[in-house]
Amino acid sequence: MTNPNQKSFPVTWDQFHRDSRALAWRLAGMGTFDAVVAIARGGLVPAAIVARELNIRTVETVAVKSYDHQNQGGIQVLKAISQPVLDLARNGGKILIVDDLVDTGSTARVVREMLPGAHFATVYAKPKGRELVDTFITEVSQDTWIFFPWDLDVAYVAPISGGTD
Ligand SMILES: O=P(O)(O)OC[C@H]1O[C@H](OP(=O)(O)OP(=O)(O)O)[C@H](O)[C@@H]1O
Numbered sequence: 001m002t003n004p005n006q007k008s009f010p011v012t013w014d015q016f017h018r019d020s021r022a023l024a025w026r027l028a029g030m031g032t033f034d035a036v037v038a039i040a041r042g043g044l045v046p047a048a049i050v051a052r053e054l055n056i057r058t059v060e061t062v063a064v065k066s067y068d069h070q071n072q073g074g075i076q077v078l079k080a081i082s083q084p085v086l087d088l089a090r091n092g093g094k095i096l097i098v099d100d101l102v103d104t105g106s107t108a109r110v111v112r113e114m115l116p117g118a119h120f121a122t123v124y125a126k127p128k129g130r131e132l133v134d135t136f137i138t139e140v141s142q143d144t145w146i147f148f149p150w151d152l153d154v155a156y157v158a159p160i161s162g163g164t165d
């Protein structure tokens with residue numbers, strides 16, 4: 001359900017690809033990562049793009065759910081991080097966690113606890129969660145809802161004048 005008090009920030013596939021590549025460029029100057037952990041589902045797309053750009057071959061997922069549509073509920077961990085990746089982190093491996101955005105920071109807080117030394121990167125960030133992210137590309141205001149391309153379709157829009165054609 002759409003909250004009428006929120007601004008909307010629709011993102012196209014092109015723009016998302018460009019922003020994810022920009023994230024990869026920024027991360028490229030930070031050394032070699034041994035594995036990327038994508039926060040499913042939203043983090044899967046930017047994680048794939050970043051892994052491709054930085055040639056990271058070990059790609060792991062952690063599944064965390066906090067929203068039903070635009071309503072935030074309790075955090076549920078639906079799939080934990082695999083033991084080999086936790087071992088890699090414990091033995092000094094450099095782990096990159098990727099998500100599409102940080103909003104309130106609840107998801108980031110939970111996943112950071114699983115991998116305390118990891119680098120946390122998102123494409124977009126809102127002010128409440130920004131401090132929990134090491135690297136991000138674009139900040140949007142807290143009252144903005146970001147619409148990702150996988151949640152959108154091409155649809156008719158009425159003219160500004162209010163007519164129907
Ligand atoms: O900072 P927060 O307030 O925790 O919000 C950010 C999280 O919310 C969304 O995921 P969601 O739980 O909706 O699941 P999804 O990735 O499967 O869409 C988004 O992909 C982030 O993971």
Ligand code: HPA
Binds near residue numbers: 145
């Ligand atoms: O702004 C958002 N857009 C999409 N998913 C989200 N999950 C938390 N905040 C958002």
Ligand SMILES: [Mg+2]
Binds near residue numbers: 039099
């Ligand atoms: Mg998510």
